[in-house]
Amino acid sequence: MKNLFAIYGLFGIFQLIYFRIRTKILFKNARLIRFPIRIRGKKFISVGKGFTTGFNCRLDAFSEDGNNCIKIGENVQINDYVHIGAVKSIEIGDNVLIASKVYIADHNHGNYSEEECDCPMSIPKDRKLYSKKVVIEKNVWIGEFVSILPGVIIGEGSIIGTMSVVNKDIPPYSIAVGSPAKVIKRYNYETKLWEKV
Numbered sequence: 001m002k003n004l005f006a007i008y009g010l011f012g013i014f015q016l017i018y019f020r021i022r023t024k025i026l027f028k029n030a031r032l033i034r035f036p037i038r039i040r041g042k043k044f045i046s047v048g049k050g051f052t053t054g055f056n057c058r059l060d061a062f063s064e065d066g067n068n069c070i071k072i073g074e075n076v077q078i079n080d081y082v083h084i085g086a087v088k089s090i091e092i093g094d095n096v097l098i099a100s101k102v103y104i105a106d107h108n109h110g111n112y113s114e115e116e117c118d119c120p121m122s123i124p125k126d127r128k129l130y131s132k133k134v135v136i137e138k139n140v141w142i143g144e145f146v147s148i149l150p151g152v153i154i155g156e157g158s159i160i161g162t163m164s165v166v167n168k169d170i171p172p173y174s175i176a177v178g179s180p181a182k183v184i185k186r187y188n189y190e191t192k193l194w195e196k197v
Helices: 004-027
Strands: 037-040 045-047 057-061 070-072 081-084 090-092 103-105 107-109 129-131 132-138 173-179 182-188 193-196
Touching: 004 081
Parallel strands: 037 057, 045 070, 057 081, 070 090, 081 103, 090 132
Antiparallel strands: 107 129, 173 182, 182 193
16 A cells, blocks of 8 residues: 555545446456546447556447457556547457557548549548458557557567557567558567567
8 A cells, every 4th residue: 555655646546446446337347447438339348357448548339240349358458548449340369558549440431442442522421431350469568659450460479669550460479660560570489589570
C-alpha cells in the first residue's frame, strides 16, 4: 500500500478503487478498466482474465454475422486512447502490450484495390465496409501511435516501433518500424540476440 500511495497519491488510490468496482460490473474477467471508456457492441467483445485499459479507450464491435468480432486474450494491457474497431474479426493474443494512441481496424469504408474500387466522388460513409481479419499473436509489444490495418497478422513475440503503419504481415520474433512497417531485426535463438535483417 505504501508503494501505491507513492505512485498514485490519496486521490489516485480512491480512483483506482472506484475503477476496480466499475470494472467488475462491466467485464468480470478484466483486471482494471480506467474510465471513461467507450464501448459499442459489448455483446460482440470477449476479454480474457487480466485485461487492463488506460483512459479514453474505444472498442467498436459491429459484428456482420452475430459472432464475437473482437477477441482479447489473457493479461492484455492497452493504454490511453487506443481505438479498436471490428466488423469481422480482430484477435489479440495473451500477454500483448499496446501503448497509447494505437489504432487497429479490420475494415475500410470502400474498396481501393486494383481489381475493384469505389468512386472517389461517392460519399465515404455510404461506401460498403470491406473487412479482412487481423491477428496479433501472443507476447507482442505495439509502440505508441501505431496503426494496424485490415488483413494483417503480427507474429508471436514481435515488436512494432512507434508511429509505424502495419499494412502487411510481420513474422514472429521480429522488430518492425516505419510507414509502411518493415522488419529491421529478428531474434536469433542460437545467439540469443536481435540481429539486423
